[in-house]
Amino acid sequence: xxxxxxxxxxxxxxxxxxxxxxxxxxxxxxxxxxxxxxxxxxxxxxxxxxxxxxxxxxxxxxxxxxxxxxxxxxxxxxxxxxxxxxxxxxxxxxxxxxxxxxxxxxxxxxxxxxx
Amino acid sequence: xxxxxxxxxxxxxxxxxxxxxxxxxxxxxxxxxxxxxxxxxxxxxxxxxxxxxxxxxxxxxxxxxxxxxxxxxxxxxxxxxxxxxxxxxxxxxxxxxxxxxxxxxxxxxxxxxxx
Numbered sequence: 390x391x392x393x394x395x396x397x398x399x400x401x402x403x404x405x406x407x408x409x410x411x412x413x414x415x416x417x418x419x420x421x422x423x424x425x426x427x428x429x430x431x432x433x434x435x436x437x438x439x440x441x442x443x444x445x446x447x448x449x450x451x452x453x454x455x456x457x458x459x460x461x462x463x464x465x466x467x468x469x470x471x472x473x474x475x476x477x478x479x480x481x482x483x484x485x486x487x488x489x490x491x492x493x494x495x496x497x498x499x500x501x502x503x504x
Numbered sequence: 505x506x507x508x509x510x511x512x513x514x515x516x517x518x519x520x521x522x523x524x525x526x527x528x529x530x531x532x533x534x535x536x537x538x539x540x541x542x543x544x545x546x547x548x549x550x551x552x553x554x555x556x557x558x559x560x561x562x563x564x565x566x567x568x569x570x571x572x573x574x575x576x577x578x579x580x581x582x583x584x585x586x587x588x589x590x591x592x593x594x595x596x597x598x599x600x601x602x603x604x605x606x607x608x609x610x611x612x613x614x615x616x617x618x619x
Contacts (some may be wrong), residue, residue, distance in 0.1 A: 431611040490555045495547040
């Protein structure tokens with residue numbers, strides 16, 4: 390089945406540690422996205438990538454880093470510089486048509502808790 | 505800056521009753537509009553989308569939405585709610601004229617269903 394997988398589902402981290410969240414898609418989509426979700430805040434864009442080896446900062450990129458070495462994969466690293474990392478993280482992917490008429494499809498999410 | 509407003513944080517309806525969830529946006533150009541649904545601890549599932557054409561769009565699970573340009577609205581409706589519809593609903597918009605294909609989300613409306 391085609392889709393987006395995120396792992397792990399739950400992740401616990403001690404303060405001061407970096408942690409990497411995995412996102413893989415087999416939909417052959419060019420574009421991939423990372424969102425952060427906090428209660429009552431909706432989804433906020435962290436980073437996005439429209440093509441391999443290229444990515445752009447979203448609205449809340451500080452304290453996060455990404456890479457896009459393969460079309461299928463877009464890992465997110467939450468660094469120790471992120472002051473409040475406890476949140477639900479969602480990965481999405483889409484085709485990349487002209488004009489922006491692309492539907493984003495979402496993975497099941499990773500819940501990160503900082504202890 | 506572009507924005508999406510979902511005025512109702514929480515709505516409670518009885519099973520079998522009709523439902524309308526409100527969404528307003530602020531953009532200059534023609535927007536691309538989406539409604540997503542999220543069950544607790546899960547990713548987002550696309551309910552329906554509007555890119556162009558008929559302003560009344562049909563989606564999955566019996567939902568529909570109507571784009572009203574004059575009111576900058578894209579309200580989601582269902583004639584008869586089922587207990588399984590209890591979830592959080594997000595309206596999202598892409599500003600096709602801004603040169604950026606980023607989704608902007610509203611903060612969500614949580615739907616509770618009374619049996």
